[in-house]
Amino acid sequence: xxxxxxxxxxxxxxxxxxxxxxxxxxxxxxxxxxxxxxxxxxxxxxxxxxxxxxxxxxxxxxxxxxxxxxxxxxxxxxxxxxxxxxxxxxxxxxxxxxxxxxxxxxxxxxxxxxxxxxxxxxxxxxxxxxxxxxxxxxxxxxxxxxxxxxxxxxxxxxxxxxxxxxxxxxxxxxxxxxxxxxxxxxxxxxxxxxxxxxxxxxxxxxxxxxxxxxxxxxxxxxxxxxxxxxxxxxxxxxxxxxxxxxxxxxxxxxxxxxxxxxxxxxxxxxxxxxxxxxxxxxxxxxxxxxxxxxxxxxxxxxxxxxxxxxxxxxxxxxxxxxxxxxxxxxxxxxxxxxxxxxxxxxxxxxxxxxxxxxxxxxxxxxxxxxxxxxxxxxxxxxxxxxxxxxxxxxxxxxxxxxxxxxxxxxxxxxxxxxxxxxxxxxxxxxxxxxxxxxxxxxxxxxxxxxxxxxxxxxxxxxxxxxxxxxxxxxxx
Amino acid sequence: xxxxxxxxxxxxxxxxxxxxxxxxxxxxxxxxxxxxxxxxxxxxxxxxxxxxxxxxxxxxxxxxxxxxxxxxxxxxxxxxxxxxxxxxxxxxxxxxxxxxxxxxxxxxxxxxxxxxxxxxxxxxxxxxxxxxxxxxxxxxxxxxxxxxxxxxxxxxxxxxxxxxxxxxxxxxxxxxxxxxxxxxxxxxxxxxxxxxxxxxxxxxxxxxxxxxxxxxxxxxxxxxxxxxxxxxxxxxxxxxxxxxxxxxxxxxxxxxxxxxxxxxxxxxxxxxxxxxxxxxxxxxxxxxxxxxxxxxxxxxxxxxxxxxxxxxxxxxxxxxxxxxxxxxxxxxxxxxxxxxxxxxxxxxxxxxxxxxxxxxxxxxxxxxxxxxxxxxxxxxxxxxxxxxxxxxxxxxxxxxxxxxxxxxxxxxxxxxxxxxxxxxxxxxxxxxxxxxxxxxxxxxx
Numbered sequence: 001x002x003x004x005x006x007x008x009x010x011x012x013x014x015x016x017x018x019x020x021x022x023x024x025x026x027x028x029x030x031x032x033x034x035x036x037x038x039x040x041x042x043x044x045x046x047x048x049x050x051x052x053x054x055x056x057x058x059x060x061x062x063x064x065x066x067x068x069x070x071x072x073x074x075x076x077x078x079x080x081x082x083x084x085x086x087x088x089x090x091x092x093x094x095x096x097x098x099x100x101x102x103x104x105x106x107x108x109x110x111x112x113x114x115x116x117x118x119x120x121x122x123x124x125x126x127x128x129x130x131x132x133x134x135x136x137x138x139x140x141x142x143x144x145x146x147x148x149x150x151x152x153x154x155x156x157x158x159x160x161x162x163x164x165x166x167x168x169x170x171x172x173x174x175x176x177x178x179x180x181x182x183x184x185x186x187x188x189x190x191x192x193x194x195x196x197x198x199x200x201x202x203x204x205x206x207x208x209x210x211x212x213x214x215x216x217x218x219x220x221x222x223x224x225x226x227x228x229x230x231x232x233x234x235x236x237x238x239x240x241x242x243x244x245x246x247x248x249x250x251x252x253x254x255x256x257x258x259x260x261x262x263x264x265x266x267x268x269x270x271x272x273x274x275x276x277x278x279x280x281x282x283x284x285x286x287x288x289x290x291x292x293x294x295x296x297x298x299x300x301x302x303x304x305x306x307x308x309x310x311x312x313x314x315x316x317x318x319x320x321x322x323x324x325x326x327x328x329x330x331x332x333x334x335x336x337x338x339x340x341x342x343x344x345x346x347x348x349x350x351x352x353x354x355x356x357x358x359x360x361x362x363x364x365x366x367x368x369x370x371x372x373x374x375x376x377x378x379x380x381x382x383x384x385x386x387x388x389x390x391x392x393x394x395x396x397x398x399x400x401x402x403x404x405x406x407x408x409x410x411x412x413x414x415x416x417x418x419x420x421x422x423x424x425x426x427x428x429x430x431x432x433x434x435x436x437x438x439x440x441x442x443x444x445x446x447x448x449x450x451x452x453x454x455x456x457x458x459x460x461x462x463x464x465x466x467x468x469x470x471x472x473x474x475x476x
Numbered sequence: 477x478x479x480x481x482x483x484x485x486x487x488x489x490x491x492x493x494x495x496x497x498x499x500x501x502x503x504x505x506x507x508x509x510x511x512x513x514x515x516x517x518x519x520x521x522x523x524x525x526x527x528x529x530x531x532x533x534x535x536x537x538x539x540x541x542x543x544x545x546x547x548x549x550x551x552x553x554x555x556x557x558x559x560x561x562x563x564x565x566x567x568x569x570x571x572x573x574x575x576x577x578x579x580x581x582x583x584x585x586x587x588x589x590x591x592x593x594x595x596x597x598x599x600x601x602x603x604x605x606x607x608x609x610x611x612x613x614x615x616x617x618x619x620x621x622x623x624x625x626x627x628x629x630x631x632x633x634x635x636x637x638x639x640x641x642x643x644x645x646x647x648x649x650x651x652x653x654x655x656x657x658x659x660x661x662x663x664x665x666x667x668x669x670x671x672x673x674x675x676x677x678x679x680x681x682x683x684x685x686x687x688x689x690x691x692x693x694x695x696x697x698x699x700x701x702x703x704x705x706x707x708x709x710x711x712x713x714x715x716x717x718x719x720x721x722x723x724x725x726x727x728x729x730x731x732x733x734x735x736x737x738x739x740x741x742x743x744x745x746x747x748x749x750x751x752x753x754x755x756x757x758x759x760x761x762x763x764x765x766x767x768x769x770x771x772x773x774x775x776x777x778x779x780x781x782x783x784x785x786x787x788x789x790x791x792x793x794x795x796x797x798x799x800x801x802x803x804x805x806x807x808x809x810x811x812x813x814x815x816x817x818x819x820x821x822x823x824x825x826x827x828x829x830x831x832x833x834x835x836x837x838x839x840x841x842x843x844x845x846x847x848x849x850x851x852x853x854x855x856x857x858x859x860x861x862x863x864x865x866x867x868x869x870x871x872x873x874x875x876x877x878x879x880x881x882x883x884x885x886x887x888x889x890x891x892x893x894x895x896x897x898x899x900x901x902x903x904x905x906x907x908x909x910x911x912x913x914x915x916x917x918x919x920x921x
Contacts, residue, residue: 050733052565057812058555061540063542076521093520097515097518188733197855272619390849391848392665394663419851419858421849422881423848471921474860
């Protein structure tokens, strides 16, 4: 497919000459680099609450972002109108960051290599609404049937289809069509006289509706949400203080996202404000730890054919056997640091400036049998499910909340405990990893990562691991 | 714009809707960021969007678009109508009672035209001054995440099929600084900011930079303390987040789902009698103020908790009907969809003690300056978060602490409020003074 058959050409009559003209305008006052990001986003969402489909919404937003880089400076402007006058005006505003006559020689636009990591034939946004409504109805029904103590269920389904086109002054012209779908279930349970407890589950990816019919069904997510709420009914207060902690596989990989992932984004490191700044080549984790960020896994929520600067995504080894290997780069940081690009430039929408971000971040499997890992702990905490996490890049401190966890006593899981926050320090925590399981799992596809006000979808993954020392924020 | 919104409502009725609500919002944003005394980023743009929610009897559907052409609007109306086919009848669904609609009279001081006229170099200079003040404040400020000066101008229009149309404009400008302090192996950052409707309302750039620097420097060399139960003091910045938790707990949707530890507690004592919490959307110039809510109901002053007693939940029309109440004028929504619930200026009434007096009364405790993570369960009130701050020893701030947790239960915490400070100030739409909770678990070594 060339520009002429692309979505933006056919829908908005945009030609290669137009793109050249906009880039020329962007570089008319100097600057080293300019790019254009065209976006057309269709979304829909359905929500069910109290067994009533209470809301259904759909819509379209579209726009273009124009960026000009001059040295370390960035000028940015956008327009939600794709008429040539409005795009030229945005280019003129972004150009103001540079001073003086144009200096760079533009490279002629050339279409990049094409691949499709998410070959979804019928985008979820193009399916019948009645089929999508059926998903939340099935989830609602099943969660309620799971146990009579379940008394409230909320099921929400959301999907989107994003068309993008990136054209850059260094000659990149790339297109992508990015589908996404997600189903979430929340359940509340209570037993006589006691307070309610909640459970939550969700997932999806860059998939079509068939994913929820054949792979992860509404019943799967419903069961998981209801099960977690029921488990919590008998939970006791969580312990407080330093403990040995075993983290289960999959979504628990959010530990890596917070503990090391953000700290390895190149923008913080070129500015020297990350706890990991200047540590490439140093031991920052136990030799059992190899951490990878991979944007190329088929149909995953964090995957992209190309990043939001038009660069092809790839598999990046961040930490290898405990040694820090490199950072996640976007174009600006890789130019300034003189490092190769890693395909990690991402943005929330055309109204946002790209920055280095994670895609799917996971820990490679080790050799331990997961049951042996639990058996090796005489007193500790097993975290089976997490809520969200957060990190302070500069000090390296990070937290995540354990929404389902159990005491480990003499090598066995005993009582479930209530929600507790776990806290650690990035460059420190992974040194205490003493066992890594052979059971790598990726999460089910519900991660949203926030940075400087921009949200992007991400994936995480991990095998079962044991951390010898971590602070658990309970009350007991 | 008002005419366009009213016309879209008419188009929806013509297409078969029995009721309709249309929201139009338009905004211009500007941002200048400087770092290490140099301009780093300039961003400037405007955008707009329109959303429609329709009712067909007791069913609803919503759609939105940024395409304001005739075809774009037609498509939106069709899409909203299409969705009313897939939703379920809901007996509580509907627009507000006509008698409840309206808009506050008079000037609420939400908009200052000057903000649009201020030149870019002036804004860059403000950011440079703030960052320079931070960099020059202390030799240990060795780096910076930068300083920025941002402005926003927006216009909100709302119309419904009961004949309501309303419109208001608002402006904001802000200045913030994020310095990084370094000493030995310890590196810490912190921030400070000022926010106003006009440039003349902003605090001095030099003060923003200096305060941000002091905050970053005092975190250097932080240690992890032993696990223990002690009094915990929240400075206003962190106390504000507790107020956010109270808002979620009195949120009408959490109440009808029984998903709040305050559900079913109306008229009961839920907190220390020192605590009074108010929601007031009518205070001129503040950031939680608007002439009407997102359903066209005038905003008002509502006492939520009075001397420890829960007086009301905060609701919109839908949740009011579910709970047998009247709307409190707290409807809030983005561009589209059913109205949710938001707050106006949501604040805690000030107490009588100064922050120094509160500290003086504490022989051994924890003063929290930053909270991390999402470990708050509104259903049960269970509270467990990462915390950074200073240790209180014999009534004084003695040394910095980090990588610890604080934990308790919100219900117990509210009842265990020992002191409420006199230092209430609005920096955004929620505000709380310094607070002291009698006992929480600090998790550390």
